[in-house]
Amino acid sequence: MSEEIVSRVSNYLTPQVPFKAIAQGAEAVVFTTNVHPYLPAKDSNNKTYVIKYRPPKRYRHPSIDRSLTKHRTLSESRLLAKLFLIPGLKVPQLIACDAYNGYIWIEFLGEDLPNDAGFSNLKNFLWMFAPSDPYDPIVKETLIKVGEQIGLLHWNDYCHGDLTSSNIVLVREGPESWQPYLIDFGLGSTSNMVEDKGVDLYVLERAIVSTHSLFADTYKEWLMHGFCQVYKNNGAEGEKKLKEVLNRFQEVRMRGRKRSMIG
Structure with missing residues (x-):
């Protein structure tokens, strides 16, 4: 993972928010953090959250890239919110969406399991x-x-x-x-x-x-x-x-x- 992406995420979250990279794909990079996007740190209860970030693509014109990032981030967030309400269907819960910057915060699955169960x-x-x-x-x-x-x-x-x-x-x-x-x-x-x-x-x-x-x-x-x-x-x-x-x-x-x- 490039230092540029890590730097972008660090600047976005501020230095007070720890994060760890866990996966990288062609479209997005996935991180975990123990800080809730809205709640104060003292109220986060040390839970883990997933942050999915769509970094800018240099091969696209900046205005087109921003438009695509906003559209895809918003579309995925809306879809997750709808799917979560379907009885019996299991998907991670959406917590927050920043479509303009390409960030989605979602529930970390298996949060309450011991490390060896996972x-x-x-x-x-x-x-x-x-x-x-x-x-x-x-x-x-x-x-x-x-x-x-x-x-x-x-x-x-x-x-x-x-x-x-x-x-x-x-x-x-x-x-x-x-x-x-x-x-x-x-x-x-x-x-x-x-x-x-x-x-x-x-x-x-x-x-x-x-x-x-x-x-x-x-x-x-x-x-x-x-x-x-x-x-x-x-x-x-x-x-x-x-x-x-x-x-x-x-x-x-x-x-x-x-x-x-x-x-």
């Missing part, structure tokens, strides 16, 4: 079980829950846009129970188009195949079981919409195979 993204979770028992009942239960979360997202006509196994966080609820959360909605959108939902499913399928190829068929079956159940729980209308989504998913999959064959 949390994991789906990719690392599956790797954790791979050497011992990749078909452990805990893995099956967790993947079905992940499928249910995606089903709830799509049933309510929202799409993720970058649904990889790294953007699904698992928080431990007990010795043998994990709760999935969907994170990073920078490319998310409101959409009732089956094409967008099919692409979401295809992106996740490719992520599972690329990192867990030996067990991918079983993992995909468990994921789709949870996904389909959400639609089936909504009666005839759900069955009809599920058929449309699955048909488009197959079409998207076929197009992806043709592209990979052509090169």
